[in-house]
Amino acid sequence: MTLVPWIADWNRRHTFGPGYGPHARWHGTAEVVGASWSGLMMLWLLARDGQRERGLATGVAALLPLLRYGAFNVTLAVPGTSPYEEGGPPLRLLGLPASLVSQDVLIALALGGYWLERRAARQ
Template sequence: MIQNSVQNFTPSNVDQKRSISIGKVLLSTVAGLTAIGGFLADWNRTHLFNPNWPPHAKFHDAWTISVGSLLGCSGLYYLLRNSSRPQEDLHIGTMLPAIFWITQGISFTFPGAKGLESEFPDLVPRVKGVWINEMFASAGILAITGTGYALERSRLSKTH
């Protein structure tokens, strides 16, 4: 019995089990960035530890960090789990982190809402007078998400 298990455990079988597509790499990277991005971007003097922010503003920032972390981790779960419904997992695993980035972009449409440049213009780059702020980050991440989703969906449609 052990002999049969060893024979079936060949390097080619291992490589097939461990291979991950480019689409899934892109989507997992987005989900991972979504999970830790709030800590990286906001756990500092410009946001959570900003002495000029009232406690309620810090509450909303902590909420945003928590939501991003939960959406990113949940997305990773669906993207990386082994299930009998890979297409459904792909849809859910893609959409959960995307919700965070979509809502970040939408936030700029609210009255008086502005990006980091409103308080810390020295930290936000400008190209020909245009601030390259969180809106551009959202658009870029969503473009990567769309690319990863299209690639992975195409791969799955060929295998299932």
């Protein structure tokens, strides 16, 4: 979760591209930094000790990607928004915007990890 925005957004095609103004760069920078902080928070939470504290920390860590990236799926229903760069070719995976697919994979992995952790704790 922490590395994906640095790879996908922190470059001349996206945040620092010629079509991006200062406000778009402001949003891009906030996204990269916010995702990095969320990723570091997840790692810190997962390092917690104690069964009860570990269960809560695992749940919160699993929800962070959903809270961070889930809203991007809602943007598809908002008129006037686009997941694609202006002037660039639409990047798609499985018929969906590639950025949303990668974010949804992170969400699914986090929730799947939470499910596996809870299942192991019950055994």
